[in-house]
Amino acid sequence: MSLDSLSAPIAPSSSASRTIALAGNPNCGKTTLFNALTGLRQRVGNYAGVTVEKKEGKLQVGETDVNVVDIPGIYSLSARSLDEQVARNVLLGTQADASRPDFIVSIVDASNLERNLYLTTQLMELGRPVLVALNMMDVAAQNGIDIDAAALGEALGVPVLPIVASREVGLEPLKRRLVEPLPPLPKRHWKLAPSLEDEIKKLADFLTEHQLIEPLAAEGEAIRLLLNDMEAAPVQIELPPELENRIIQARERLEAADIDWWAVEAEARYGWIKHICAHAVVTAEGFKHTTSDKIDRVVTHRILGPLFFAFILILVFESISRFAQYPMDLIGGFFDYAGDWVRGLVPPGDMQGLLADGVIPGVGGVITFLPQILILSFFISLLEDSGYMARAAFIMDRIMRRVGLNGKSFIPLLSSFACAIPGIMATRTIENPKDRLVTILIAPLMSCSARLPVYLLMIHTFFPSGKRIGIFSTQTVVLFSMYVLGIVAAIGMGWLFKKTLLRGHSPPLIMELPPYRFPAWRNVFSTMLTRAGQFLQRAGTVILAISMVLWFLAAYPKNIQLSRNYATERQQMETRFQAGQLTEAEKEQQLAELKVAEASERSRKSYLGTMGHTLEPAIRPLGFNWKIGIGLISAFAAREVIISTMAIVYSVGDDEANENTQSLQKALQNDRYPDGRPVYTPLVAVALMVFFVLALQCMSTFAIVRRETNSWRWPFFMLGYMTALAYVTTLIVYQGGRMLGF
Amino acid sequence: MSETTPTNTVLKITLDTLKIGQEARVDRVRGGRANAQRLQEMGLIAGTTIRILKFAPLGDPIEIFLRGYHLTLRREEAAFIEVTPL
Structure with missing residues (x-):
């Protein structure tokens, strides 16, 4: 050829x-x-x-x-x-x-x-x-x-x-x-020293002869194999031994001739590029201050830069807690309506229960949080598209280095605020395998959007909206603290891993700072839609399945030994009402109380209740009761599932329940231990949030880590260390909080 | 020592010692091969003119300007880049 x-x-x-x-x-x-x-x-x-x-x-x-x-x-x-x-x-x-x-x-x-x-x-x-x-x-x-x-x-x-x-x-x-047809490729214009060209030719011939690559690409492949030092590559490609030997021998020959084979390729290519540009480009030579540089004067400024960075983070979180509420209520209302509609359509029984109490509130409870995911992914793709993400890495590199990582790890970690899965996937830009692994291991500690529903439920239920700390509402401060806790934990664990399990040198940071660009809205929205689509897919499949299983676990077994005969008691009330011993209002009230008592007993004796009770002794020191235990069991599949689970746990058997967030909030506020103490205090809410910050409650993350590390060892290690970290920290927070009198 | 082997101890100026606003020409990129190759691919080869633009808020990394774009690298890597100030 x-x-x-x-x-x-x-x-x-x-x-x-x-x-x-x-x-x-x-x-x-x-x-x-x-x-x-x-x-x-x-x-x-x-x-x-x-x-x-x-x-x-x-x-x-x-x-x-x-x-x-x-x-x-x-x-x-x-x-x-x-x-x-x-x-x-x-x-x-x-x-x-x-x-x-x-x-x-x-x-x-x-x-x-x-x-x-x-x-x-x-x-x-x-x-x-x-x-x-x-x-x-x-x-x-x-x-x-x-x-x-x-x-x-x-x-x-x-x-x-x-x-x-x-x-x-x-x-x-x-x-x-x-x-249209394209002209054939020109032959390679740039040339190396004759001895190098010789070796390239020999290697290319070898590749062609042994059909290791098609003839047209053989020369390029020979250049790559011969002139690139691949020792630091994350995934080593196994070469045929004879090829490997030939490369080693060729390099030895070049070294003997005092040729730095690893330093010639870039010089030759850039040499040719310089030559080409001399023909076609007229440049106002030298450095000019562009708009981008003017922006950078503030954004990467010694003092203003970090302040701006903090401002951006606060802006994002404040936007989420402010703007998501209205569309969330709308979606919640829609699913309430859908539940009622199904109840009117399907005769009472298992089918109605499965649909109206399992599937609809379960999926609805998750889809309600779509607005927040859209807002967060909007901001993250905005920051990426505008060029700010690289500046964040520039500002944060020094700090990340303390942990033993570089600024590049910051971007996957920042993306993990939306979801650890794309974050973990983004770690592939990190060339050093150990650093990549450390980043993967700590990425799920960043508070992802699936935790947000849990945080918001707890915050809206147990922290009054009117209160302020400084210029920010208490709710914002609590929410912000949860994000900070995740970051602190990630830094601490990252440091620990780099000191112990995955010791090694910090890789270099060699990163472009692209000029600021006005974000392309099309890109931003397409990213938003992709993220939302991925989320809905999960809501539609995994969470649908889990909702059905959980409804079954919560509704069965049906033929349980109840402590009271509720049906007889109901009849007695009716009789007493007709005999004039009860007023209409008294009857209604007693019936309602009876209904709650029955629902509560049934869920206590369900499969799920049994599981929650079994877990209770272990989580009691964290301030959690068996119902939270049920939530934790189900949340190990996916964090946001705890909300739909709680909705089911607090409403199973109640035909008139509407499972929207507000009624769940009321149910949580009104839940009492047998001695009358409220189950949930602000301290319990904080403890639960802390547990959610630190625990690995996401099957999908587990699966992606398995795939990214190509081993079962690391996902299990991650599950183990995060669960232990979550348990111990929550224990300290709850017991410490009680000692301080909260 | 320097009197006996003068050729080996010629003090080369490295990129990390330059000040903000200073321009320099790259003479040589040392350090590990893989790192050097990464820097070379990004256009840091002998003869390239660079300009120091900024240090990050905590003093490191460095932002430089070359070939019409902005690149950031740490002092540690910059110390392997030998330059001639212009």
């Missing part, structure tokens, strides 16, 4: 479909372009066996269906991180569950041309035609960078199309190009 025709042109096809891949650096506008091209016709999932996000979408250009694969944002294809490895596999067609793209669209940030082109030079070595989408031409122009796209294309040897993805400028010509 001659190097001059590295790829055959693709013939135009009128009604066929083709697959293209979008590849680019982080912050190059790739997501914006992907959304602009595919609209809502996209699917988000994972590549098999790994947790690298797989995003695919479709668009139609004329008669042709174009399948768009969004590759994770990467700076290089050297495959040092998991993202880079998966990207490389997908582009080469060696990823099992992805079809090989027909060609690659390399998205390049025109305002950051040189570094973005680095990846492009690597993409041009994979044996597939490359088209460069030169994005953010407007920003480049503002920064005084004038790019001649045609000249750039000429110099690179691949077509270059200028676009502004955020304003959908230049998308039509781009779409047309997606279905």
Whole structure:
């Protein structure tokens, strides 16, 4: 195969479909372009066996269906991180569950041309035609960078199309190009020292001969294998022993000739890039203060920066506790109505009970919290999209370092405030395996959105809304404290793990601070909808199943030995009323009391009640009764389930119960021990929240940790340490609080 | 020592010793291979002009400007980057 025709042109096809891949650096506008091209016709999932996000979408250009694969944002294809490895596999067609793209669209940030082109030079070595989408031409122009796209294309040897993805400028010509034939790839322009070129040629020939890679991509693969030091890679790829030997021998030969093989690739690529840019780019040389720098003067300022950071966190949490209430009441009301409607429709019996007391309040109780999840994921994607997240890492790095981690761990941990699952998935950007593991282990200590319903229920029920501490309401302060507790616990445990189990050097922090951008609302809302969708999927499946099981456990066994004959007593009351011994009002009141007594006894003697009672001695020192015990048992499946469980526990057998949050609040406030003491005091509420801050009550997190660490050892370790931490801390809080007289 | 082996002890200026606003040209990136390669991929290669922009609120990491973009790295890594102030 001659190097001059590295790829055959693709013939135009009128009604066929083709697959293209979008590849680019982080912050190059790739997501914006992907959304602009595919609209809502996209699917988000994972590549098999790994947790690298797989995003695919479709668009139609004329008669042709174009399948768009969004590759994770990467700076290089050297495959040092998991993202880079998966990207490389997908582009080469060696990823099992992805079809090989027909060609690659390399998205390049025109305002950051040189570094973005680095990846492009690597993409041009994979044996597939490359088209460069030169994005953010407007920003480049503002920064005084004038790019001649045609000249750039000429110099690179691949077509270059200028676009502004955020304003959908230049998308039509781009779409047309997606279905047109592309010119063959040029041969590699940049060259290394002859001895290096020699070794690359030998290795490429070996790869081709043994059919380890297709001929068109052999040279690129040889460059990667020979010139990249992979010792620090998180996942070591097993190479055939002979190939491994050849690489080692080639390196030895180069070292003997005094060549630093590991230092040449970047210099050669950037050398070529410099050459290309000299032809096509006119830049106002040197550093200019942009708007972004002006913003940074405040946002990463020595004193104002941390204050701004704290302000952002408070703003987010205050917004959640303020704006979520109205839509929550609305959703709650809807499910009350649905419950009543089903009761009117289905005759009394197990079916009615299962639907009206199990499924509807169970699922409803969880969906009620959708508004909060939407608000939180709105803020988090806003912070990500605007470029602030990297500044947060910049500010926090020094502190994270004390724990033995770097600022990069801060982003997965911050994302874990929405949900530990995407947070744990985001740890794959951390190259050092030990640091990644520590970050995974402490991520679930961040208060995720599933805890929020529990916090809010406790806070709204046991802390009056009118009270203030300083300018903030007591409710906000308590809520904020729970988040702070999670953070403190995470820092402490992270420090401990780094000192003991997972000792090791801190990895370097090498991170881009992207310019601030006005967030693309489309990206923000698409992220919000994805998160909400994932949450609802859980509510719809896992939580539906759990609600049904829990209803059964709470409603059965039916034929239990009751201490009183309630039916006879009811009849006696009726008789006494008719005999004139009771007034109508007295009868109603006594009947209601009887009903509560019966419901309470039945739930005490149900399967679930038995389980709660069994657990009670262990949780009594924490201030919890058997009903909370039931809640804790069910919450080990998913935290938010405790609310639907409590709704069921407090209302099973009561036909007129409405399971919305307000009636649950009343039930909690009115619950009494046999001696008349309230079961719940503000201290018990705090103890329960503290337990929820620290305990691993989420099957999904358990499952994702199993998958991310590829072992059962770490998820079980996590479950063990978090349960112990939660128990001990709650014990200290409750007993300490009592000693202090709360 | 310095009198006997002068060639080995030529004091190289490293990036971490520069002041805010100072510009410099990168001469060499030392340190572990993998770390050096990461820095090189991000554009920190010999001949690149960099400018020190800022230190984080707690004094570390450092924010630098190169090739038209902003990069942050710690003093620890910056100490491996030999530079010539401009």
